[in-house]
Amino acid sequence: MLPPPVSATTDEAIPALICELCRLFYTLGWVSGTGGGVSIxxxxxxxxxxxxxxKERMRPEHIYLLDGDHLLGEARVLRPPTDPNLRISECRPLFYNAYRLRGAGAVIHSHSIWALLAARLFSPRGEPAELRSQDLEMQKGLRGHGCFDLLRVPIIANTARESELSDSMEAAMRAYPDVDAVLVAGHGVYVWGADWVQAKTQAESYDYLFRALVEAHRLGLPITPRPAA
Ligand SMILES: [Zn+2]
Structure with missing residues (x-):
């Protein structure tokens, strides 16, 4: 008998999966210093x-279960972590944006240095802007994109509190329906997908592209091979 698809994850397995992904992303520098996060x-x-x-030391009993039918306003906790000192992530309204506006199955928030530097390339003062990429094979890892397409990713300005990003992230998501990512200047990136496998694939592909753009810039190579359409 064939094994189940890798994305077929039972609810019982999700807390352990979030811990596993956080350990993996910690090794990539995406969730160091307690930053970043994962939701499924x-x-x-x-x-x-x-x-x-x-994030690399979390255990399944540390994971919140929240009511997925109430995505506006305050979060409703269905099952809190066993440790009463834990608090809901500041990223919660941003994760909810992806669930509410895109029907996402999973969201990854990364504090990757490559996301930060790539955003800085296109937004030198941290202002709202747009990252552009073209002619890179790894664009195929992104929903609806081929390697020769012009990829445009919104960049929003950072705020003092993570939760204050919610409105500008929502506006960027509405303005860029073809991409499943929003960069935050001086901060990192939010990436989502229809399920955790697609979210992970897209987050990895974006990180590769961000690094390619930064390294190309460092080497003095053109970072957008063709003029913008
Ligand atoms: Zn963050």
Whole structure:
């Protein structure tokens, strides 16, 4: 008998999966210094890592289960972590944007240095802007994109509190329906997908592209081979 598809994850397995992904992303520098995070939608609701914890040391009992039917306003906790000192992630309204506006199955927030530097290339003062990429094979890892397409990713300005990014992220998502990512200047990137596998694939592809753009710039190579359409 064939094994189940890799994306076929039961609700019981999701907390451990979030911990596994956070350990993996920690090695990539995406969730160091307690930053970043991962959230996955299951049948019961939305599973989410807590705020301000060592992401590589989390255990399944640290993961929140939130009501996925109430995505506006305050979060409704269906099952809190066993540790009463833990708090819901500051990223929660941003994760909810992807669930509410795009029907996402999973969201990854990365503090990758490549996301930060790539955003800086196109937004030198941290202002709202647009990252552009073209003619890179790894664009195929992104929904609806081929390697020769012009990829345009919105960049929003950072705010003092993560939760204050919610409105500008929503506006960027509405303005860029063809991409599943929003860069935050001086901060990182939010990437989502229809399920956790697509979210991970897209987050990895974006990180590769961000690094390619930064390294090309460092080497003095053109970073957008063709003029913008
Ligand atoms: Zn962040």
């Amino acid at each position: 939608r299951g049948r019961e609701g939305i599973f989410m890592a807590p705020s301000g914890v060592q």
